Amino acid sequence: MFQRQLDELRENYLYRTLNILDYLPGSSTHVKLHDKEYILYCSNDYLGLSHHPRIISVVRDVVDEYGLGSGASRLISGSTSWHKRLEEKIASFKRKEEALIFSSGYLANLGIITALTDKDSLLIVDKLDHASVIDACKLSEATLRVFPHKNMSKLETILSHSHKYNRTLIVTDSVFSMDGDFAPLGELVKLKEKFGAMLMIDEAHAMGVIGRRGSGLAEALGLEERIDIIMGTLSKATGSLGGYCAASPDIINYLKNKSRPFIYTTSLPPSLCAASYEALLIIEGESGLRDRLWENTNFLKKNIREIGFDTGESESPIVPIILGTSDKALKAAQYLFDSNIYIPAVRPPTVPKGKARLRLTVSAVHTDDDLKYLLSILKKMHEEI
Ligand SMILES: *Cc1c(COP(=O)(O)O)cnc(C)c1O
Numbered sequence: 001m002f003q004r005q006l007d008e009l010r011e012n013y014l015y016r017t018l019n020i021l022d023y024l025p026g027s028s029t030h031v032k033l034h035d036k037e038y039i040l041y042c043s044n045d046y047l048g049l050s051h052h053p054r055i056i057s058v059v060r061d062v063v064d065e066y067g068l069g070s071g072a073s074r075l076i077s078g079s080t081s082w083h084k085r086l087e088e089k090i091a092s093f094k095r096k097e098e099a100l101i102f103s104s105g106y107l108a109n110l111g112i113i114t115a116l117t118d119k120d121s122l123l124i125v126d127k128l129d130h131a132s133v134i135d136a137c138k139l140s141e142a143t144l145r146v147f148p149h150k151n152m153s154k155l156e157t158i159l160s161h162s163h164k165y166n167r168t169l170i171v172t173d174s175v176f177s178m179d180g181d182f183a184p185l186g187e188l189v190k191l192k193e194k195f196g197a198m199l200m201i202d203e204a205h206a207m208g209v210i211g212r213r214g215s216g217l218a219e220a221l222g223l224e225e226r227i228d229i230i231m232g233t234l235s236k237a238t239g240s241l242g243g244y245c246a247a248s249p250d251i252i253n254y255l256k257n258k259s260r261p262f263i264y265t266t267s268l269p270p271s272l273c274a275a276s277y278e279a280l281l282i283i284e285g286e287s288g289l290r291d292r293l294w295e296n297t298n299f300l301k302k303n304i305r306e307i308g309f310d311t312g313e314s315e316s317p318i319v320p321i322i323l324g325t326s327d328k329a330l331k332a333a334q335y336l337f338d339s340n341i342y343i344p345a346v347r348p349p350t351v352p353k354g355k356a357r358l359r360l361t362v363s364a365v366h367t368d369d370d371l372k373y374l375l376s377i378l379k380k381m382h383e384e385i
Pocket residue numbers: 104105106107109130132173177202204205233234235241242243
């Protein structure tokens with residue numbers, strides 16, 4: 001029934017399939033696929049915390065005591081003391097009064113944006129916001145306006161018409177997920193204050209990575225108190241699973257009462273809440289991991305640029321290697337794959353047409369040998385394709 005559409009995807013180099021892999025024991029960067037070993041350069045596990053021995057040991061203890069699934073949604077019997085402990089930890093980590101966890105970052109965006117806006121609201125987003133923000137906008141009843149990527153004068157023009165609405169919510173990624181560049185948070189805060197709007201930021205790729213304490217871009221710029229809603233995920237640098245919202249008690253209580261993606265799904269397993277709690281202690285306490293991540297990032301980025309690749313505007317451990325057509329991105333991914341390096345091609349609609357790429361992500365636990373090997377292959381690839 002869908003054959004024609006699938007054929008069309010294949011013809012346009014947009015057909016997608018799953019690669020099933022297994023991790024080498026204890027490693028978050030080395031995997032096995034079809035009995036061959038690969039170095040992983042596409043995971044969002046920036047600090048290697050998905051395999052951290054201290055976190056795994058805590059998870060084992062909590063599974064022994066609490067079992068596996070939580071058994072129900074948060075408002076029924078799915079709130080344990082681990083959920084509460086994690087929420088208190090996130091709130092203090094984000095310098096907000098309260099926090100609420102969701103079952104994923106995707107659900108957090110759906111849950112926050114749909115609950116805080118209604119048909120009389122204005123919702124304003126950056127063109128390159130994450131797909132979960134875009135999907136939340138489709139579900140929201142608010143009037144939607146999109147401004148070109150980081151274009152603050154366009155945003156100001158949209159805001160100048162916002163007095164007609166009961167509420168205005170601006171949503172932006174703090175680190176953009178496909179280009180690795182930063183949102184202009186200082187300017188966003190000024191504009192939202194000038195027009196009395198609410199500002200929500202998505203720190204999915206910033207937590208654990210940016211800021212002295214590793215809390216994110218809002219921390220690095222000292223803007224936590226001037227941003228109304230800070231959301232993010234527990235599934236990237238935090239190494240487990242889940243999403244969160246940190247905000248004022250009013251907003252959090254409203255979400256508990258009104259947010260359908262919070263209310264109508266089974267809560268996270270207690271063991272994963274404990275994993276994230278322990279991960280946050282490590283993120284705060286072991287800044288050496290973050291230093292190593294940035295050393296690896298700066299070393300790779302400098303050398304990849306020197307080879308002659310276009311890495312766009314990246315300011316983070318997300319390093320795009322922009323190649324243009326989907327065909328070219330697929331060829332490059334295959335070239336690396338044949339050399340035991342795993343970075344799938346990212347194609348439209350995930351990125352704009354003509355901007356197909358390899359989206360390389362760096363980890364604190366990539367070794368010097370891992371990095372040197374990658375660079376030697378990229379160099380050959382640049383000459384050969
Ligand atoms: C990954 C990501 C999400 C979704 O988080 P999950 O926990 O994976 O559902 C949301 N926003 C951004 C910017 C992301 O990169």
